[in-house]
Amino acid sequence: MSDLILHHFDLSPFAEKVRLMLGLKQLSWRSVEIPMVMPKPDLIALTGGYRKTPVLQIGADVYCDTRRIARELERRFPSPSLFPQGGGPLVEALSAWSDRVFFDPGAGLAMGTNQALIPAPVLEDRKAFFNFMDFANLEADLPHLYSQVAVSLDLVDRQLESGRDFLSGDAPGLIDIQAYFPLWMLRGNVARTPELVAGRARLLAWEQRMQRVGHGDRRPCTSAEALAIAQQATSTSESAVDPKDPLGLAAEDRVTVTPDDYGRVPVDGALVGLSTQDVSIRRHDDRAGTVVVHFPRGGYRIDRVNG
């Protein structure tokens, strides 16, 4: 099988989510460092416009969004599982809590408590990108954001009440990673984090256990090498479009796939796969060759391109 290549940057919380999945599964992977802000020409050559961090490349298959990446890692490397106690669908559903309810106010705090320190190009980029953040009122909103983060920290702490080591039992799983990555972001960016977790001994012990999950075996890779790998590879994805899908699409239909939240850049291609949970499209780029780009369906719009 081709190498796993993660396109990411070290400070990215969503990338930390995937690095921990790779660590939990004790996988070897290659790391391409991408820019924190646009432009990202080498990433866009692979994705066709999707700019968020991280993206996982396996040969000529390009997986966008941490939820799609989790499903693919679990499919290709089932053991050790991201769901050691089962319950996968519920854990996937809980990404609506971790990735939005917990992450968004944490990101607001990371921005709002550091606005004066954030380099201007990053601040300008994120002002345009994070459409859910009211940058003009972030400072006034800090008490509200602290209260929102406290809601989630309290839930995690209370889930550990029974004395279990991890949120659903004795072994770490995706639910722990989902709950941990916003705390990882707070630690790195919000000076008052020690106060937010003070007195929560169970949470602190769990946090240390999560740090020990690690990142697996990481080796460097350049973006030029990653593009050459894509260029020489052929996608291993099967073409399968559900004929009963409500959108009424067929294989090879030209469509765009667009995140419905923030970073709403459409990716244009020929439909390859469409199931209840996943969508994939084929596209060509002079430098990346012919690639298949994969997205989850939850939180993404698929639109037919006429003509």
Ligand SMILES: N[C@@H](CCC(=O)N[C@@H](CS)C(=O)NCC(=O)O)C(=O)O
């Ligand atoms: N739903 C996406 C969210 C990813 C996301 O928002 N990532 C942030 C970085 S942590 C991002 O893309 N920031 C802007 C950038 O990297 O250009 C996922 O699960 O992968």
